[in-house]
Each structure stands twice: as C-alpha cells, then as structure tokens.
Amino acid sequence: MHNISHDFSHSKPCDFSSSRWVLASNNKGKLAELQRLLTQAKLNVDIIPQGELNIEDAVEDGLSFVENAIIKARHASRISGLPAIADDSGLCVPILGNAPGIYSARYAGEHGNDAKNNAQLVKNLQPIRQANPDQAIIGQFVCVLALVRHADDPLPIIAQGIWEGEVLDSPRGVNGFGYDPLFWLPQQKLSAAELSAEQKNAISHRGQAIRTLIAQLK
Template sequence: MSTQSWLNQGSLVLASNNKGKVVEFEHLFQQLNLPVEIIPQGKLDIEDAIEDGLSFVENAIIKARHASKLSGKPALADDSGLCVPILGGAPGIYSARYAGEHGHDAANNQKLLADLVPFRKEGEAIEGMFVCVLALVTHAEDPLPQIFQGIWKGEILAAARGENGFGYDPLFWLPELNVSSAELSKADKNKISHRGQAMQLFKASLV
C-alpha cells in the first residue's frame, strides 16, 4: 500500500495506551496539521503488545504490527526512552518499567537517581538522551515498515524540576535553555523533543 493509498483511508491507529504519550501525539498531530485522524488503540479495545525486542526499532515494529493486525488499519507506533551512556545506555528500552512496574514514573525516576549516585562528581554533568523511534506499517505484514528516529540530548539532574510532561521529563535538563523538559510548555517541548523530531520526519514522508 502506497503512502497516498493509506492516507486516503483517513485514519491511522496509534499503537499506545500510555496516556501521556497519547496526549503528546494528539498535540503533535494538531501542531503539524497532518491530514489524517489518529485513533489511540485503546479506543478500539486493543491491549498493549508484548515488547520482546532488544531495540527501540524492534519494539516499535512489534507494536505497530500488533495494532494493525487487530484493527485492520495502518498503524503508527512509538518506542521511546531515556538512554544514559554512563549506565551503558540504561534505562533504554526498559525506560517505562525500569523500577519493575510498568509506567510508574516516580519509582523509575527514583531508581535512575539512585543508580547515578556513584557516578556524580561535582562540576561534571551526566549526559543523557531521549530517543524516539516511530514505525509506520500500512498493514500487519508490511514488509517495509517506515522508520523515523529522533534523538534529544541533555543532562540528567540530581533532583526533579518542573510539573509538566511525564516519565523522566523532570530529570532531563536542557542547558542551552536553562530549563528541565518538565518546565517546558507542551507546544515548546513538541518543537524540539525526540518525539517532535521523529514526527517532523514522518510528516516530511507524506509530501
């Protein structure tokens, strides 16, 4: 199925039940003025796929195929997370369940802070990066999923700052802006974030 033919269907399933992520995507689709209706898979009673890949790309494709198979529609999946090089890339693909329970933001943030204590040195920043991989499949067995990747570099704070966003946003420091990700408005975050970057590439592919 070509881009034009699936666009003509007018709708696309978003393969996520993460409320924070769904809200962010809805804002992104509005900001980018994309010519397609986004349907969160939860509205179709589609449960989360089993993410047993070993990379963001693998898991994004698994989720997209799962949603497409159960909906019969094209699907877009996001697999994203925080990678901290000094921790060997952790939490990485396990970002949402780093502390053991899926989606427990406070526990995940506390574990990350604890894991970084031995590495903190006065005057030295700990680098981190948010990664987003989007996978688009036009049908469940699409042999050529389209992949769009965004990377957002920053630093990891020693204590949370800000009330906006979700996940690790309160610990993600942007030195060039002198704010944490959780101190940005949704609109400002979407312009520069890993997810915003990947969505810009997705939009460019539709032209």
C-alpha cells in the same frame, strides 16, 4: 490524496493521509503529543488509541527501540485492520551503558510508575556523581516511530529523533511525563518538565521523529 481502502497490498506512503490510524499505545502523554504534532502538520488523520478498540499491549520482546516499535505497530494493525503507528521511546544514559533504554517505562520494576523510575535513576547515578562531582551526566531521549500500512507491511516507515540534555540529581517541574523532570536542557536553563507543550514539541525527540515521518509521507 486518496482515502485508505481496506486493500493495503498496493498502498503507497501518501495513502496514509485522510485516514484513521491506530496508535499502538495507551499512554495518554504520547497520544496527546502525537495528536498535537499531527494537527500542526495539517494531516487529516484521526488517531485512535488501541485501548478504544480493546487491543491489549503487544509483547515487547525486541532488543531495540526500532524492533519494539515495529512489533507494536504490527500487533495493533493486525487486530484492527487499520494502518498503525507505534512509538517506542525512552531515556538512554551513556554512562550507564545506555540504561534505562528500552526498559525506561519499567526501570524500577513497575510499568508506568514515573516517580519510582525517576527515583531509581537518581539512585543508580549517585555513585557516579560522588566519584565525579563536577561532571555533567549526559542523557539522550530517543523516540522511534514505526508506521505500517497493514500488519505484514514489508516496508514500514521508520523515523527517529534524539534529544540530548543532562540528567539532574532531583526532579524539577510538573509538566510532561516520564523522565521529563530529570532531563535538564542547558540552553533553555529549564528541565523538560518546565517547558510548555509548545516549547517541548518544537525540540523534543518525539517532535523530531514525527516531523521526519511527515516529511517521508509527503
């Protein structure tokens, strides 16, 4: 494997190894999960949150997880001059037209307020539950990772993971972040917020996506 040079024009996917990547996020939960998964994969990568480089959040004006992940990765790479990895993820509830979707982090109007976002989702599902009390409400956690060698990389590496479960009518568990307390896993008989970090990484949307990305790198 080769170290990254600052001439990315002829980079190959494997050149991402033994390098520093910028994580186009300041979400501590995402950073911790990504770092754990990359360490498990034995990739010699130093992940730097963009906040440590004084990089402000990108304007996420895409209409899909894929678009927003690429926007964030290019933004962080352009400012840092380093390869950048971005995660765009959220919860899609098909019966709500796949809301909250790309607006998951600000579903209740305040970015990153997990408690308010969870409460808003419970509230919006109440009429549906009342009309169909015996019907399980399906939810899908989605994670799209975009990795760019440089800001204008014409061939970003894209990896996606989808984790299906059910949406609870009240939170359970204290682990994880985001909508984890409302995400019920029938096979495990636990919510995502009741899983250990190791259990979650083994089956989660982010775990799936990072493993797919690593397979492409190798």
